[in-house]
Amino acid sequence: MTKQMYDVIGIGIGPYNLGLAALLEKTELSGAFFEKSPSFAWHPGMLIEKMDLQVPFLADLATFADPKSPYTFMNYLYEQDRMFPFFFHNQTKVPRQEYNHYLQWAANQLDDLYFGHSIVDVIDWNEADNPHYEVIALEAETGKHHHFLAKHVVMGTGSEPLIIDGMKGLPDGDVLHTSRYLYEKENLLKAAHVTVVGSGQSAIEVFLDLLEEQRHNDMKLSLLTRTGGLFQLDQAKFAQEFFTPAYVDYFHSLSYEQRIENLDTLGPLRKGIDPDTLTRLYSDLYHKTAGGEKDYVLINPMTEVKSISPSDKGGYDLQCRQWQEEIDYRFHTEKVILATGYKPHIPDWFYNRFEEKIKWEDQKHYRVTRDYRLEFSDQRGHHFFTLTDLTYSHGAGATNLGLAVHRNVEIINTIAGKDIYKNQRNPSFQTFSMKEFKE
Incomplete structure (x- = not known):
C-alpha cells in the first residue's frame, strides 16, 4: 500500500484525462493517471489518412486554459519543426494522425501516467477524519495489484463500440465495427462487396476511404x-455557440426531461457529417461515374438494418427495412462494417461500489453537478468526478474536444477550492437563459 495521498487519481488516459494531467503540472496539486492500454493511442483503428478533426487546432490539451502551456498544439508544432509547413498549409483543422501524434508527444513528457494498469476497484472510505478513495490497479506485465490513495477521483473511461443486437459472435474479419477498420482494411480490400452500415462521420470516412482504394471497379461498395x-454538420457561427460554457450552464439548469427533449433539437450539431468530407465524397463519386459507370457504388438512405446472418451462398444476408416506404427486403454482401457509434463504458466496479450511494436521473443515468461531480446521497468533500456519459447532463458539447479544457478547469478549480485557471464563463453573443433578465 502506497502511503502517498494524491489529490486526484484519473481513471483512463484519453484526451480528456491527458489534458487534466497537463494542466495539473503547473499547480501544487498531485495526480496519478491509469490506463489499461500499454501505451497512448487515440482511436488507432480509425486514423485514416487525409481525414481531419472536426474542430480547429485550438481545441488541444491546454490552450483555452493556458495558451503559454508547453502542451499546446502550437508548441508541439514548434518542437516538431512544423511551424512553417502548418502556416503554409493554411488550415485550422488538424489531420487525425497528427493529432494522435501530438497526444502521444504530450503523454511522453508527463509524469505519473501509468499505462498497462487496469483499475479493478475503487473503494470509498468515507471516514470523518480522513475521507478518501482507495484505487486498486492491476498491472498487466506483472499481474500484481497496486493500491493508491486519493482525495478525489476522475473517471474518464470513455466509450465502447455499440453493436446491433444479435451481431456478436460473427467473425471479426467479416463483420466489424469501424473502431477496427484499419486493422482489417487489407482483408476488406480483397472482398467483392463491402457494405458500410451507418450515417455519421465515421461511416462516411470509411466509405470514402474504400471508394478511393477501389481498383478497376473490382469491388462493389x-x-x-x-x-x-x-x-452535413451545422457549422454556422451562432450554432457553434452551443459548444460554449454559457450554453452548458443553461442546458444543465434545465430539468432532466427538458434536457432529453433538447438533445433531439441539437441533432444537426451532434450527428452531422463534416461538409468537406461530403464534398470530397460527392466529387469522388462524380469522377468515378464519368462515362455512366454506376454499378459498383450504392447508397441507400432511410434503411434500417434489422439483423445480419451468414448466407448459404457465402457472405452475409442483411435483413433491411426502408422505413418510409415500409418495405422489408434482404440485402446480400460479403463484408459488413458497422458505423453504429459508441456507448459510454461504465466499469462493473462502479455499479458494485457506487450504485446505491449516488443519486440517479433515471435507471441508467447518474446525476452530475455543473462542475462534473457525481451527486452522492451524503454530503462529502472528497469528490468523484466523471468525464464519461455526460451528454444528457451537459449537452451536445459533452463529447466536444473544444470544451474538454473547460471541463478540466472546472475540476481543478473545484479540487483546489479556488480559481487556479481562469474560467471563461460567458463567451457567447447569445443569451440562452432569461432567469436573470432585467428590463
Missing part, C-alpha cells in the same frame, strides 16, 4: 443509412 439522407 454499398452504404446503408438509417437517416433520411447524408446531412
Whole structure:
C-alpha cells in the first residue's frame, strides 16, 4: 500500500484525462493517471489518412486554459519543426494522425501516467477524519495489484463500440465495427462487396476511404443509412455557440426531461457529417461515374438494418427495412462494417461500489453537478468526478474536444477550492437563459 495521498487519481488516459494531467503540472496539486492500454493511442483503428478533426487546432490539451502551456498544439508544432509547413498549409483543422501524434508527444513528457494498469476497484472510505478513495490497479506485465490513495477521483473511461443486437459472435474479419477498420482494411480490400452500415462521420470516412482504394471497379461498395439522407454538420457561427460554457450552464439548469427533449433539437450539431468530407465524397463519386459507370457504388438512405446472418451462398444476408416506404427486403454482401457509434463504458466496479450511494436521473443515468461531480446521497468533500456519459447532463458539447479544457478547469478549480485557471464563463453573443433578465 502506497502511503502517498494524491489529490486526484484519473481513471483512463484519453484526451480528456491527458489534458487534466497537463494542466495539473503547473499547480501544487498531485495526480496519478491509469490506463489499461500499454501505451497512448487515440482511436488507432480509425486514423485514416487525409481525414481531419472536426474542430480547429485550438481545441488541444491546454490552450483555452493556458495558451503559454508547453502542451499546446502550437508548441508541439514548434518542437516538431512544423511551424512553417502548418502556416503554409493554411488550415485550422488538424489531420487525425497528427493529432494522435501530438497526444502521444504530450503523454511522453508527463509524469505519473501509468499505462498497462487496469483499475479493478475503487473503494470509498468515507471516514470523518480522513475521507478518501482507495484505487486498486492491476498491472498487466506483472499481474500484481497496486493500491493508491486519493482525495478525489476522475473517471474518464470513455466509450465502447455499440453493436446491433444479435451481431456478436460473427467473425471479426467479416463483420466489424469501424473502431477496427484499419486493422482489417487489407482483408476488406480483397472482398467483392463491402457494405458500410451507418450515417455519421465515421461511416462516411470509411466509405470514402474504400471508394478511393477501389481498383478497376473490382469491388462493389454499398452504404446503408438509417437517416433520411447524408446531412452535413451545422457549422454556422451562432450554432457553434452551443459548444460554449454559457450554453452548458443553461442546458444543465434545465430539468432532466427538458434536457432529453433538447438533445433531439441539437441533432444537426451532434450527428452531422463534416461538409468537406461530403464534398470530397460527392466529387469522388462524380469522377468515378464519368462515362455512366454506376454499378459498383450504392447508397441507400432511410434503411434500417434489422439483423445480419451468414448466407448459404457465402457472405452475409442483411435483413433491411426502408422505413418510409415500409418495405422489408434482404440485402446480400460479403463484408459488413458497422458505423453504429459508441456507448459510454461504465466499469462493473462502479455499479458494485457506487450504485446505491449516488443519486440517479433515471435507471441508467447518474446525476452530475455543473462542475462534473457525481451527486452522492451524503454530503462529502472528497469528490468523484466523471468525464464519461455526460451528454444528457451537459449537452451536445459533452463529447466536444473544444470544451474538454473547460471541463478540466472546472475540476481543478473545484479540487483546489479556488480559481487556479481562469474560467471563461460567458463567451457567447447569445443569451440562452432569461432567469436573470432585467428590463
